[in-house]
Amino acid sequence: MDISKVIELTEATLVCGGDQTGNEVIRGFSSDLMSDVLTLDTEGLLLITGLSNIQTIRTAEMADIHYILFVRDKKVTDEMVKLAVENNMVILETPFSLFKTSGILFSQGLNPVY
Amino acid sequence: MVIEQTYFVRGGDFSHAGDASSKVKKLLKQLDIDPKKIKSIVIALYEAEVNIVAHAWEGTIAVLLEKDRITMVLTDRGPGIPDIGQAMVEGYSTASSEVREMGFGAGMGLSNMKRNSDVLEISSQVGEGTIVKMVNYF
Secondary structure, three states: OEHHHHHHHHOOEEEEOHHHOOOEOOEEEEOOOHHHHOOOOOOOEEEEEOOOOHHHHHHHHHOOOOEEEEOOOOOOOHHHHHHHHHOOOEEEEOOOOHHHHHHHHHHOOOEEOO | OOEEEEEEEEOOOHHHOOHHHHHHHHHHHOOOOOHHHHHHHHHHHHHHHHHHHHHOOEEEEEEEEOOOEEEEEEEEEOOOOOOHHHHHOOOOOOOOHHHHHOOOOOOOHHHHHHHHOOEEEEEEEOOOEEEEEEEEEO
């Protein structure tokens, strides 16, 4: 599923990484627990999370995750955007809940990790 | 080739937790090292760095990069770990609510470090601090 489809399905706003909306994500993982995210070894992963702070971006940097979708209108700070841009990430914000977002993307063909 | 770097880590400073790990990642990416190995190294280091920020007052990270391995020694001044065996049990945590709000503190850090390093040694003195040594071979 490409990023533009993720945006369309979740009515998301693109925060940064607009040059990568044609890129594909293969699997989704929904979590607010960063240690859990750090156990993953998956390429083309979309991280779906309600945890909006600088450590979310740091965790993605360490785990080579390039696509993050923040749920429930959690706003990304300037500091987070700066770090995300430095690491060539795509950041999205959706008004939908974690449950609804995950359900929509799963039903439209985004695979789970486990 | 031998590269030595030392980084300072301030306890409680969550906005900078991961700065040292990020610098080490950038350094490793400049070298001809398998990206999967780099990922393991920086995940182990990041978890250990977050532990200093979460639990200790201050600490240092000494990184020694040699031809076939990286050695990372994290030395902190802090409360120490009374029972290292118990701390290694997945799910056991003494983290504060502030740490949990940052997405950590679920008792997975030490097991993540073990999974991502070839050698993990922990020694600790209660009331003084903890030394974590990790080695990864390329």
